[in-house]
Amino acid sequence: MEDLGAVAWPPEPIRTERLVLREPESRDRAAFVELLASPQVHTYLGGPRPRDQLERELPEVPERWPGSFAVELDGSMIGHVLLRRATGHRRPAAAGKTDLGILFLPRAWGFGYAAEACTAALGWLEDTLPGEPVVLTTQSANAGSMRLAVRLGFTEVERFEAWDAEQWLGMRPPATPTS
Numbered sequence: 115m116e117d118l119g120a121v122a123w124p125p126e127p128i129r130t131e132r133l134v135l136r137e138p139e140s141r142d143r144a145a146f147v148e149l150l151a152s153p154q155v156h157t158y159l160g161g162p163r164p165r166d167q168l169e170r171e172l173p174e175v176p177e178r179w180p181g182s183f184a185v186e187l188d189g190s191m192i193g194h195v196l197l198r199r200a201t202g203h204r205r206p207a208a209a210g211k212t213d214l215g216i217l218f219l220p221r222a223w224g225f226g227y228a229a230e231a232c233t234a235a236l237g238w239l240e241d242t243l244p245g246e247p248v249v250l251t252t253q254s255a256n257a258g259s260m261r262l263a264v265r266l267g268f269t270e271v272e273r274f275e276a277w278d279a280e281q282w283l284g285m286r287p288p289a290t291p292t293s
Contacts, residue, residue, distance in 0.1 A: 121242050123180040128234045133227060135183040135195065135234055138175055142184045145191035145219065146176040154220045158253040160277060181239075185218070185231045192227060193218035195235045200249055205283050207271045208249040212239060214286075216262070223258070229265050236266065236286070245288040254282040 124137035138146070149155055150172075151165040177184075181197035196215035200208045214236070218228050239246055250268050252259035260282065268284030275281070 121180055125238060125242075128183070128238055130230050130234045132187060133231055133234070134186040135231055135238075136186060138178050138182060138184040138191075138194075140174050142191040143172060143174060143176055145184075146194070147172060148219060149194060149217050152220065155217055158256040158259070158279070181212075183231070183235055185227065187222065187227065192222040193231060195231050197235060197239055197248070205251075205272065205274060207285070208251065208283060211247050211249045211285070212243075214248050214250045214266075216259070228262055232262070232266055240288070247288050248286045250284050250286070252282055254280045 127134050127136040147165060147168045150168050151162050153162050156162040177194060177196070179198075183195045183197075184191045185193035185195055194215075194217045197212050198215070200211050200213035214232065216228055216232060222228075236248065239248065248268075249271070250259075250263050250266075252263065254260065254273060263282070263284045266286060268286045271283045271285050273280055273282055
């Protein structure tokens with residue numbers, strides 16, 4: 115199985131009806147600080163990181179590696195979609211598969227942007243690494259992420275306890291070629 119680190123990166127920006135998925139740039143730094151420091155974004159992710167610490171430690175171009183997409187709406191970053199190999203995952207069912215991570219600013223919630231961006235990123239992955247299964251982990255209490263997972267075609271593999279909360283692990287099987 116080829117690793118995301120071995121694919122040609124960055125790809126051409128991916129354009130959807132309303133969004134652009136592209137490699138993160140220095141102009142996205144403030145949005146990354148906002149994402150990582152937001153109590154609302156990190157309700158189910160162990161809590162926000164201190165803004166002053168992020169301002170000091172975040173590189174000029176944060177989250178820049180293969181599979182990391184800044185999600186742009188009308189010229190501004192509103193979210194981040196990350197596809198990365200699930201190495202060292204807590205659950206054996208996820209180990210070695212591609213893990214989908216999603217973070218959107220609260221002002222972008224409720225408009226379908228996450229589903230649109232994830233669909234585009236998963237389409238890119240299928241074109242780049244055909245047959246790659248994808249996993250997603252979220253707290254089962256995170257109703258929005260649970261709805262998104264189902265909408266994207268993930269089905270439950272298992273539930274488990276971690277970080278003092280029930281976690282949900284879903285898998286999206288690889289697309290099957292049409293004949």
